Amino acid sequence: MFSKILIANRGEIACRVAATARRLGVRTVAVFSDADAHARHVSLCDEAVRLGPAPARDSYLRGERIVEIARALGAEAIHPGYGFLSENEDFAAACAKAGIAFIGPPPAAIRAMGSKSEAKTLMEKAGVPLVPGYHGAAQDPALLQREADRIGYPVLIKASAGGGGKGMRVVRESGEFAAALASCRREAAASFGDERVLVEKYLERPRHIEIQVFCDAHGGAVYLFERDCSVQRRHQKVLEEAPAPGMTPQRRQAMGEAAVAAARAVGYVGAGTVEFIATSDINTSAGHFYFMEMNTRLQVEHPVTEMITGHDLVEWQLRVACGEALPATQEQLQIHGHAIEARIYAENPDKGFLPAIGRLSHMALPAAVEFQRNADGAAFHDPAPVRIDAGVRAGDAISPHYDPMIAKLIVWGATREQALARMRGALAETHIVGLANNVDFLGRLVANHSFAIAHLDTGLIERERAALFAPEDRLPNEFLALACARVLADEAAAVGADPWSGRNGWRLNGSYTRELTFKSERGVHDVRIEYARDGYHFDHGGLRTLLVIQPPPAGAAPSRLTLRLADRLLQADVVRAVDPVGDELHVFLDGRHCVLTRIDVIAHAGEADAVEGRLSAPMPGKVVAVHAARGARVARGAALLVMEAMKMEHTIVAPADGTVDEVLFGVGEQVAEGAALVQFTPAA
Ligand code: ADP
Ligand code: ADP
Numbered sequence: 001m002f003s004k005i006l007i008a009n010r011g012e013i014a015c016r017v018a019a020t021a022r023r024l025g026v027r028t029v030a031v032f033s034d035a036d037a038h039a040r041h042v043s044l045c046d047e048a049v050r051l052g053p054a055p056a057r058d059s060y061l062r063g064e065r066i067v068e069i070a071r072a073l074g075a076e077a078i079h080p081g082y083g084f085l086s087e088n089e090d091f092a093a094a095c096a097k098a099g100i101a102f103i104g105p106p107p108a109a110i111r112a113m114g115s116k117s118e119a120k121t122l123m124e125k126a127g128v129p130l131v132p133g134y135h136g137a138a139q140d141p142a143l144l145q146r147e148a149d150r151i152g153y154p155v156l157i158k159a160s161a162g163g164g165g166k167g168m169r170v171v172r173e174s175g176e177f178a179a180a181l182a183s184c185r186r187e188a189a190a191s192f193g194d195e196r197v198l199v200e201k202y203l204e205r206p207r208h209i210e211i212q213v214f215c216d217a218h219g220g221a222v223y224l225f226e227r228d229c230s231v232q233r234r235h236q237k238v239l240e241e242a243p244a245p246g247m248t249p250q251r252r253q254a255m256g257e258a259a260v261a262a263a264r265a266v267g268y269v270g271a272g273t274v275e276f277i278a279t280s281d282i283n284t285s286a287g288h289f290y291f292m293e294m295n296t297r298l299q300v301e302h303p304v305t306e307m308i309t310g311h312d313l314v315e316w317q318l319r320v321a322c323g324e325a326l327p328a329t330q331e332q333l334q335i336h337g338h339a340i341e342a343r344i345y346a347e348n349p350d351k352g353f354l355p356a357i358g359r360l361s362h363m364a365l366p367a368a369v370e371f372q373r374n375a376d377g378a379a380f381h382d383p384a385p386v387r388i389d390a391g392v393r394a395g396d397a398i399s400p401h402y403d404p405m406i407a408k409l410i411v412w413g414a415t416r417e418q419a420l421a422r423m424r425g426a427l428a429e430t431h432i433v434g435l436a437n438n439v440d441f442l443g444r445l446v447a448n449h450s451f452a453i454a455h456l457d458t459g460l461i462e463r464e465r466a467a468l469f470a471p472e473d474r475l476p477n478e479f480l481a482l483a484c485a486r487v488l489a490d491e492a493a494a495v496g497a498d499p500w501s502g503r504n505g506w507r508l509n510g511s512y513t514r515e516l517t518f519k520s521e522r523g524v525h526d527v528r529i530e531y532a533r534d535g536y537h538f539d540h541g542g543l544r545t546l547l548v549i550q551p552p553p554a555g556a557a558p559s560r561l562t563l564r565l566a567d568r569l570l571q572a573d574v575v576r577a578v579d580p581v582g583d584e585l586h587v588f589l590d591g592r593h594c595v596l597t598r599i600d601v602i603a604h605a606g607e608a609d610a611v612e613g614r615l616s617a618p619m620p621g622k623v624v625a626v627h628a629a630r631g632a633r634v635a636r637g638a639a640l641l642v643m644e645a646m647k648m649e650h651t652i653v654a655p656a657d658g659t660v661d662e663v664l665f666g667v668g669e670q671v672a673e674g675a676a677l678v679q680f681t682p683a684a
């Protein structure tokens, strides 16, 4: 085994590799960009070296520098993780030249699978089934059009060099082909510097089923079964599971053997994934599966395979890279139970899944292990039911420079039903405040009937749109009651009173009523709270009832609230995020997250001095509109300036009533993160 390796990546995958290295007694070197100087992956490694500024091309993509660091620090191998340099044949070759083991396949195998077109030509020769289509070298538009007409519509145009769903265009009739081709080429040239395309039959409602393969340098090759990654948005995976529901043993073996044949055809060594697209009747003998591409690295969703096989795939990678034979034979590998992974992203599902950035001001996760090996020889031990692979901690930021993934939540169950139930529970305990994220969306997705009965295909999210995105028309009173309870409990704590003792000094004799006003996505809500002898009375939307805040159980998180509302006992977490603009109450109850912003005119008048007279850019971006002029007197909440970053618009608003002293940037100007945009004096 190696004594020291360098991990040429960041985030959760760097942490994941470090965990196995530590278990095996292998020392680790982390590399980091300026944005990651205090990142979790740096803290988990034994040594760490700075690469350069935040942008990937100045840091994590600097292959030569990374090889130099490995050499200088005496690392014998480099693990590239996924993304960045993992599928870069020049980097793999540079490692070899420097006498450092690249923990991945040989450069020739990366090259062979790097172009989807050339890979398909090779696979055809190896007898692996392909989607009917054209993947030749000639790229004349008229010829491509003829090929598309021959294949028959709908067809899919893909960038040969593609990845991450970029450049793909579905064409439903001949007349639309030319325009779609031009647009795919533009995107391919911009994203990959290569405008070559292939055209294939577009399958309606297919399933994405991929096979994990592993090869050693001695001719050994096995498949570690399949993963179903059909639940996708924008051709990118959201939920992954293993095994694929409904898979028959015969079909599993046929797909596994086809995948091994694909790997052997390119002289593969190490971990790889052969992605197949399958017709939705794949559970029956009438179904078909076709080779789509091979990813020559460890995949984001590898944990579900680890959960059901009990093997540590990173350990396998390290063993194979230092010349050992595969740790298990095909006959020894078995499937135990069912695993599901959910990718938690900083993104906004309601705005077309646009990526978001920001600080994780609060992050509470379910009780979980990090990763676990549960097979020794042939014996399998049930894994811990919940595993979390995360690259960030509470307080860390998701920056615009890298992938917006926050964490992966992986669950195991003896059956799919049990895994699904655990996933619902785990998502309900995942509370994130500070940036837009898909946790609620994932909760609705795993509760969706189609998903529950494994009616899986790549169109699931679109087909279930009405259920998955349905705005609820009314805000349940429970959420308002919990928000009120948090305000009341905090106020009592601030004056040193005990909010749950029946006799607070500050409580007036007799009764007294006040109004608490909140804003939510569904409008403005005025709640009347009456201070009465027997507790608070909550009055909103036709419900008038007793509200009693109960003492928190010993050891409970500070966000925890236990409440009696009429006859119901509510247990929830309410996180208060106070910033210069608003007092936000994040209510997490039974897997739902509602944000209620308290509107309190009197309290906010005094808070204006919290704003240091300037308003700054939340992230690097471009100013796209300026609404305020120097000297303008504006009301709290007025839009002053709009900037665009990460394909989203961000409006900078007045934090209080006041005067605009200066607007420091004009339309079209680029601004750095933290740059002061507007100078502002709150009204006295
Ligand atoms: P998977 O099928 O495992 O999701 P993808 O091809 O979508 O694989 O990419 C894997 C991960 O690597 C994704 O999170 C993606 O955002 C990231 N990634 C892909 N290419 C790059 C790159 N050139 N630089 C940085 N990250 C990348
Ligand atoms: P990428 O390199 O972006 O991962 P893939 O070729 O793996 O590209 O395709 C990504 C996704 O696009 C697949 O998971 C599937 O949902 C969809 N897709 C790809 N090829 C087809 C096809 N021929 N018909 C229908 N959907 C397809």
Ligand code: MG
Binding pocket: 275, 293
């Ligand atoms: Mg793919």
